[in-house]
Amino acid sequence: MIAHRRPALRPAFFLAQAFCIIWASTAQAKTTTIDDSGTQALEPSVSMRWKTAAPSRSGADTLMVGTTTIRVRINVTPWLRRSGRIYLDLPAQQPGPITASWISQGRFLSGQVHSGNRTLVYAGPIASPFMEDILKFQFSVDGTLIRRAFPVTFHFEMDES
């Protein structure tokens, strides 16, 4: 009797697995750009300087870096009393590859992002309409790609869970 029962359980097991796979594939998080219109830079522009004053013999050392402090204030009212994951997204843009790293004061996570990618800065419940932090950014870009001042755009986005 026992030998007959075991085969009867297998279809149900596979069926359950199939349901799980289907459920997982339809549970994509919705991503929304967050209103960051309250964000302010504490300096008008980012002064980019050579990372090392002198170049290398091969000429490979052409990195320029610049730091700035930005008071981030994002409006998370639409997600109030829910949970979410907030990312800093640095889109791919001219003049080429850019890296941004930042140190937070604790509200957000410190991190680093390369252009064309995003990095998690917060995960958890949204308990207030606005989230604020002061981030000290360092931008890095290849000096051979730039000639003059240029804009770098980034934004915050929410993945709703």
Place this chain on the structure above:
Amino acid sequence: MIGAVLIGVVSTAASAYTATLTPTSPLMVYLQVGVGSFTNNYLTGGQPGNNTAINTVSATVASAAVGNGTAQPMTTDSTATQSYWDGYTYCSVPGQLYIGGFYRTTGAATAAAQVTATVPAALTDAAGDTIPFSKIRWTSSGNGDSGAEPFPAGGFVNGGVQNVGSMSSNTWNESCWTFSYLNNSVPPAGTFTGVVRYTLSAP
């Protein structure tokens, strides 16, 4: 209806933040002939500085050898032996004079920067006697070096501005010069001097 309007406002306010990145002091030049100044080696974050020292290269020819056609090695009072790039002992003193530098610029590679020497017509002594500057030549090398020298061997012109080397953008360039006096003429006895000024011109 009110709820829908509020949601609409939040949605349209969504934005991206833009920071303006501005190259500051993107052009930098450094030329060192003889002793120079760096806060530390390049590999440890050194910063270049100004050094107003003027080094001397000299030779004393024994009276019995004057004008015999045997080139006389010249020595320098420069103490610069190590490259400020990595601290490597690149030149040997007193027989060699260090020459090196770089120029930094943003954007794609540009034409090479040129190093020129402004040379008087002749070395002179107190009595007004002269030795043409073309009597001085140099070879170029460096300890453990291989390949072409950025500041190649040559000889001075008799007055004028001459090119003595070049630097590609954003690269470190250095050589060690060994000077010699040709000693193929017989000038009056005396101490003959002259000053050569080296200039780096970047595009």
